[in-house]
Structures are given as C-alpha cells and as structure tokens.
Amino acid sequence: MATTTPSSAGAEDQAGPEASTDAADGKSGAARERSTVRTLLRLWPYVRPVRVRLFAAAFVAIVASCIGLVIPLVLKWMVDGPIAGRDPAGVWLGALYLLLLGLAEALLFGFRRWLVARPLSHVEAEMRADLYRHLQRLPVAFHDRWPSGQLLSRATTDLMLLRMFLAFPLTFLLVNGVTIVVGVVIMLVQDRALGLVVLVPAVPVLVTCVVFEKKYAQASRAAQDQVGDLTTVVEESVLGIRVIKGFGRHRSQARVFRELSGRLRGMELRKARLLATILGVIVTLPEVAIGAALVLGCVRVADGQLSAGTLVAFLSTALALRWPVDSIGFLLAMSQEAGTATERYFEVMDARPEPGVTEAPRAQASSKALGTPRRTGAPAPSGLRFENVTFRYPDAPPDSPPVLDRVDLHIRPGESLALVGATGSGKTTLTALVPRLYDVTSGRITLDGVDIAGMPREELRSKVAVAFEDPTLFSATVKENVLMGAPQEELERALGVAQAGFVYGLPDGVDTQVGEQGLSLSGGQRQRLALARAVVGRPDFLVLDDPLSALDVHTEAAVEAALRRVLADTTALIVAHRPSTVLLADRVALLSGGRITAVGTHHELLHGNPEYAHLMAADPAGEREAQR
Numbered sequence: 001m002a003t004t005t006p007s008s009a010g011a012e013d014q015a016g017p018e019a020s021t022d023a024a025d026g027k028s029g030a031a032r033e034r035s036t037v038r039t040l041l042r043l044w045p046y047v048r049p050v051r052v053r054l055f056a057a058a059f060v061a062i063v064a065s066c067i068g069l070v071i072p073l074v075l076k077w078m079v080d081g082p083i084a085g086r087d088p089a090g091v092w093l094g095a096l097y098l099l100l101l102g103l104a105e106a107l108l109f110g111f112r113r114w115l116v117a118r119p120l121s122h123v124e125a126e127m128r129a130d131l132y133r134h135l136q137r138l139p140v141a142f143h144d145r146w147p148s149g150q151l152l153s154r155a156t157t158d159l160m161l162l163r164m165f166l167a168f169p170l171t172f173l174l175v176n177g178v179t180i181v182v183g184v185v186i187m188l189v190q191d192r193a194l195g196l197v198v199l200v201p202a203v204p205v206l207v208t209c210v211v212f213e214k215k216y217a218q219a220s221r222a223a224q225d226q227v228g229d230l231t232t233v234v235e236e237s238v239l240g241i242r243v244i245k246g247f248g249r250h251r252s253q254a255r256v257f258r259e260l261s262g263r264l265r266g267m268e269l270r271k272a273r274l275l276a277t278i279l280g281v282i283v284t285l286p287e288v289a290i291g292a293a294l295v296l297g298c299v300r301v302a303d304g305q306l307s308a309g310t311l312v313a314f315l316s317t318a319l320a321l322r323w324p325v326d327s328i329g330f331l332l333a334m335s336q337e338a339g340t341a342t343e344r345y346f347e348v349m350d351a352r353p354e355p356g357v358t359e360a361p362r363a364q365a366s367s368k369a370l371g372t373p374r375r376t377g378a379p380a381p382s383g384l385r386f387e388n389v390t391f392r393y394p395d396a397p398p399d400s401p402p403v404l405d406r407v408d409l410h411i412r413p414g415e416s417l418a419l420v421g422a423t424g425s426g427k428t429t430l431t432a433l434v435p436r437l438y439d440v441t442s443g444r445i446t447l448d449g450v451d452i453a454g455m456p457r458e459e460l461r462s463k464v465a466v467a468f469e470d471p472t473l474f475s476a477t478v479k480e481n482v483l484m485g486a487p488q489e490e491l492e493r494a495l496g497v498a499q500a501g502f503v504y505g506l507p508d509g510v511d512t513q514v515g516e517q518g519l520s521l522s523g524g525q526r527q528r529l530a531l532a533r534a535v536v537g538r539p540d541f542l543v544l545d546d547p548l549s550a551l552d553v554h555t556e557a558a559v560e561a562a563l564r565r566v567l568a569d570t571t572a573l574i575v576a577h578r579p580s581t582v583l584l585a586d587r588v589a590l591l592s593g594g595r596i597t598a599v600g601t602h603h604e605l606l607h608g609n610p611e612y613a614h615l616m617a618a619d620p621a622g623e624r625e626a627q628r
C-alpha cells in the first residue's frame with residue numbers, strides 16, 4: 001500500500017519512523033522558507049468574516065492597556081501634589097481615580113474576551129469543516145501516501161493552536177507592542193536620561209528574538225509532525241488491537257510508541273530550553289536596566305534634579321511594561337507554533353482535489369467532443385470498455401513496469417464478466433479505475449461510449465457501484481451503512497440480494513449500530529452488507545471485488561442465486577478467485593502480466609488456457625470442474 005509518507009514532513013533532525021521523500025515534503029520545505037508572517041497571512045480568508053470584531057477587540061485591548069499607563073501619571077500627581085502638600089482629601093481623590101482606572105482597565109479586558117470568544121470558535125469550526133470537505137475530495141492516491149495520524153493531528157491539535165493564536169498572541173503582540181512604545185515615550189518625556197537607560201537592552205532583546213524565531217520554528221515543526229506520527233501509531237494500535245493481541249505484539253508495539261513519544265519529549269524539551277533562553281534574556285536585561293534607572297533616579301532625586309513624583313511615575317511605568325515585555329517570548333513561541341500549524345493545514349488544503357467535481361465545464365466540453373451529449377437523450381448502451389488502458393500507481397517509480405499494460409476489454413451491456421488472475425496481477429487495480437479511484441495513466445475507459453475522464457464524478461458514481469474486497473462499514477446503523485443516500489424503499493430488496501436477513505435478528509434490526517469498521521459483525525456478515533450497499537442504488541454498472549470470499553458454501557449459493565437475478569440486467573465486472581464466483585458471469589477474462597491474455601467462457605478457458613486451468617485447479621471445486 002502506502003510506500004512513502006509525509007510523516008514528520010518538516011522534521012529535519014528528528015525524522016519520523018518513515019522519513020519522507022514525497023511531494024508533500026518538498027512543499028513543506030518551500031513553505032518553511034516563507035516567513036511566519038506570510039504563512040499566517042494565509043489565514044485571512046477565514047478571519048475576514050470576523051475581522052470587525054477582531055479589530056474592535058484589539059482596539060479595546062489597546063485602550064485598556066494604555067489606561068494602565070495613565071495610573072503612573074496619577075501616582076506622580078499624587079506624590080508631587082496632595083502627598084507633598086499633606087492634603088488628605090487630594091489623596092482620597094487620587095485613590096478614587098486609581099480605582100476607576102483599574103476598574104475601566106479590567107472591564108475593557110473582559111469586554112475584549114467577550115468580543116473574540118464566539119467568532120474565533122466559528123473560524124476554527126469553518127477551517128475544520130473545509131479541511132474535512134477537502135479530504136473527502138482528495139484522490140485515493142493522496143490518502144495512500146498520507147498517514148491518517150498526520151491528517152488527524154492537523155484537524156485537531158493544529159486547528160486548536162490556530163484558535164489560540166487568533167485569540168491571544170495575534171492581539172497581544174499588537175497590544176503589547178503599542179503599550180511598549182507608548183510607555184517608552186512616557187518614560188522619555190518624564191526623564192530623557194532615565195528613559196535611555198531603560199532602552200539600552202532593546203537591541204540585544206531584538207537580536208535574541210530574531211535568532212529565537214528561526215530556531216523555534218524548526219523545533220515546533222518537528223514536534224507537531226511527531227504528534228502526527230504518534231497519533232498514527234495510536235490509531236493503528238487501536239484498529240489493529242486484534243492482530244496485536246493475537247500475535248502477542250504489544251511489547252514491540254509499546255516499544256515503537258515509547259521511541260516515538262521519547263523523540264517528541266526530546267523535541268518538547270528543546271522547545272522549552274529555547275523558550276527558557278529567550279525568557280532569560282527578555283526578563284533579565286530589562287530588569288537590570290530598571291535597577292540601574294532606580295539607582296540613577298534616586299541619586300538625581302537626592303541631588304534635587306528630579307522630583308520624587310517623577311521618579312515614582314517613571315518606575316511605575318517601567319514596572320507596568322514588565323508584563324508586555326516578559327510575555328513577548330511566549331507570544332512569539334505561540335505565534336511560531338501557529339505559523340507551523342498554518343503551514344501544515346495548507347499542505348493538505350493545497351493538495352489538488354480530484355478533478356471532475358469542480359471541473360464540470362471541462363467535463364461537458366469533453367463529452368461534447370465525444371459527440372455524446374449527456375443530458376439530452378441517453379447514449380446508446382455499449383457497455384463498459386477499457387481501451388488501451390495503461391496504469392502505474394502515482395507514487396511508483398517512473399521506470400517501473402506498469403501494473404496494467406495496454407488493457408483492452410469490452411463488457412457488453414447487461415453482460416457479467418469475471419476477472420481472474422494470480423494474486424497481485426492487478427485485478428483490484430483494474431476495478432478501482434472504473435469509479436475513478438485512480439485515473440488511468442494512458443488509454444481510456446468508457447461507459448456506454450462516454451469517456452469516464454470527462455464525466456462529472458457524481459454522475460459516474462451514480463452509474464457505477466462497487467463492493468470492495470475489504471468491506472468497510474462505518475460507525476452508523478445497518479440501514480445507514482447500506483443506504484448511504486439511496487432511497488429507503490430499496491433497503492429490503494438489497495438486503496435480500498445480499499442474503500443479509502441476519503440483520504433483522506440484531507438487537508435493533510436495521511437500526512442496530514455497528515461498531516467502528518463494523519467490528520461487531522463477522523467477516524461474512526460485513527461482506528453481505530457491503531454487497532447490499534453495492535446493489536441498493538440499482539446501478540447500471542456493478543463492480544464486485546471478490547464479493548463472496550468470506551461466505552460459507554450455503555450462504556454463497558444463496559447469494560449467488562439472488563445475485564444472478566440482479567446481474568441479469570446490470571453490466572458487471574466481478575473479480576473472482578473461485579469457480580463458483582466465476583460461474584456467476586457470462587464470460588471470463590484472464591489478467592496476466594498486466595495484460596488481458598484470454599477472454600472466453602469458463603469452460604473454454606478451462607480447457608484451452610493452461611494458466612487459467614491452473615488458477616482454477618488450485619481450488620478443489622475448480623479441480624472437479626476441470627476434470628469434468
């Protein structure tokens with residue numbers, strides 16, 4: 001299956017279990033070269049609808065923060081005025097001013113929080129819905145390549161980081177920036193010399209921030225990718241719990257998990273060390289500068305060059321700026337993580353969806369070119385045709401031999417054709433091309449004369465129904481699993497064809513919830529539900545990948561009898577391993593070495609084609625059949 005994965009796509013020094021070499025990796029490399037700001041700007045389309053509230057919230061926060069800076073000025077007035085003049089009424093008035101200012105500041109910060117809470121959860125929900133929609137439209141080849149944990153972590157952890165960024169660092173980087181500038185101006189106005197002393201650490205702090213940004217970006221990318229890898233391991237361990245327990249592999253599985261979580265822990269520690277370094281610089285240098293300003297200020301007050309009130313105001317302003325300065329480290333770290341989350345989110349969103357859903361105009365043009373108008377009058381039925389079809393998996397090396405090599409095959413309208421071939425000969429691959437789970441590398445496939453490449457996917461998938469070899473069921477009721485959008489009236493007939501009467505004996509009948517992946521049902525039961533799902537929509541074309549492999553001989557005979565009636569007026573392609581399944585079909589095609597090497601009836605091939613006879617003889621029933 002998946003051969004290369006984008007696991008730990010951006011982790012340079014801490015590659016995941018399968019170091020990535022694919023396109024997504026290259027993409028993340030390019031994305032990393034972009035600045036965090038440019039990456040974050042890609043969020044604008046999502047933020048746009050809530051921009052008014054967001055800007056209003058930022059404005060409110062700036063006002064609140066600047067109110068905080070007025071408090072030192074009131075203190076100066078109190079110290080130099082009522083306190084120096086021993087005027088208790090003035091002191092009380094000053095205290096009242098301070099109380100009102102503090103109250104206004106608190107109320108405004110509360111108002112800001114109220115302004116952003118609802119819109120930001122809306123942004124997160126929109127982004128998550130878009131991601132989910134996009135994932136549904138991405139080709140199967142994309143899902144072959146991407147581990148599910150990487151996608152899950154993008155839909156959960158990364159989006160949560162983005163919401164937190166929009167709620168907090170985005171506003172506060174701006175608010176704190178403005179507060180620092182206003183505060184510095186106030187300090188310079190109070191006393192230029194003291195102001196310059198406090199400003200001295202600005203240069204080393206800025207340089208540290210720039211260095212920190214680069215290093216932290218790499219570490220946060222690696223950590224977030226490792227979370228994705230870890231999620232994949234947890235998910236696989238839960239889904240594969242039967243295999244793990246059955247083979248007693250829990251120790252080795254736990255070892256893999258420990259190794260990965262150890263790596264993640266190492267990366268988180270690296271992030272913590274980087275953060276501690278920047279905090280050390282950001283907190284220590286300004287504190288030393290404030291200390292120096294305090295000493296210098298006291299000397300100047302003693303010399304009579306500065307009033308005590310001015311020194312109090314100056315130091316209160318400097319202390320009021322401590323949080324805006326100290327928090328820069330955290331805010332930058334959170335912004336960096338949000339930048340990485342945005343990058344990871346858009347790596348998926350930038351992947352090209354399947355053409356067809358969104359490219360209806362091209363589809364129409366193409367069907368016109370074929371001279372087979374789709375909507376005005378049905379095309380003459382000519383069945384399912386493979387014309388010179390060559391296929392190589394998208395992630396296969398370009399010089400590798402194709403899985404299917406110039407396949408020509410015609411299934412006439414209403415005919416059933418069994419596809420037989422050795423394991424790994426490409427039968428499943430051939431069936432996957434009909435509903436366009438993969439696109440042909442060259443050649444074309446037509447349904448009633450219309451090239452499926454030019455057919456809108458919705459139309460294609462309403463004509464073609466598939467029952468896969470692996471009968472996946474969703475965590476939903478039996479009814480929902482079978483219908484999947486088809487009319488309710490068809491349910492009973494479909495369950496009848498698939499001989500799935502057992503569902504009526506389940507605790508809630510067709511409304512019984514089947515567990516994740518239908519694990520509460522047996523393999524044969526799941527296979528019958530998957531078959532019912534395939535026939536429920538009365539498709540014109542039916543593709544069945546070994547649909548009866550998990551059934552006992554009696555159930556198989558009953559399903560075959562019912563299927564025969566369905567197949568009588570459907571064009572069907574049936575992958576078959578056993579003579580009993582082959583006998584459902586009118587003709588058989590043998591797939592060998594990527595080509596169709598023989599087509600005929602079961603009996604013709606059994607007697608005229610040694611490879612076919614060998615494949616069928618491997619089965620005792622086939623052997624009997626061959627001897628007859």
Ligand SMILES: Nc1ncnc2c1ncn2[C@@H]1O[C@H](COP(=O)(O)OP(=O)(O)OP(=O)(O)O)[C@@H](O)[C@H]1O
Nearest residue numbers: 001002144393403422423424425426427428429430
């Ligand atoms: N997603 C994929 N990416 C790359 N190669 C793949 C992929 N799926 C299958 N293959 C390869 O394509 C070849 C044909 O596989 P396919 O599943 O079509 O065989 P099959 O005839 O259906 O086998 P079986 O009878 O065992 O089901 C195999 O060599 C397989 O390794």
